[in-house]
Amino acid sequence: MQYRITAPVHGHTGIVAGITFADGVATCCDPPLGAIEYFRRHGYELVCLDVEPEPDTVIGFTAEAPEATVTPKDTPPKPAGRNRTAGKRGDEE
DSSP states (O other), X not given: OEEEEEOSSTTOOEEETTEEEBTTEEXXXXXXXXXXXXXXXXXXXXXXXXXXXXXTOOOSOXXXXXXXXXXXXXXXXXXXXXXXXXXXXXXXX
16 A cells, blocks of 8 residues: 655654655555554554545455365374285185
């Protein structure tokens, strides 16, 4: 999201929370969450410059999306080892 940030001190030029200000105004794209929180706590004016998406635009998941189902296995996995289903040698004569 793109923001226009106005400093509480008119005409401030410099870097605050990693954002560069010129004459008290900065424009930035996707500022860090910590910077946004800092600006709000210290009286900066934040204005989101992004335009609202049109109603037909799908962003993310919709309610019609099928839910994922998890099915547990019916039987637990068998331990690795020798195959003991065949009889002992010499028993089948």
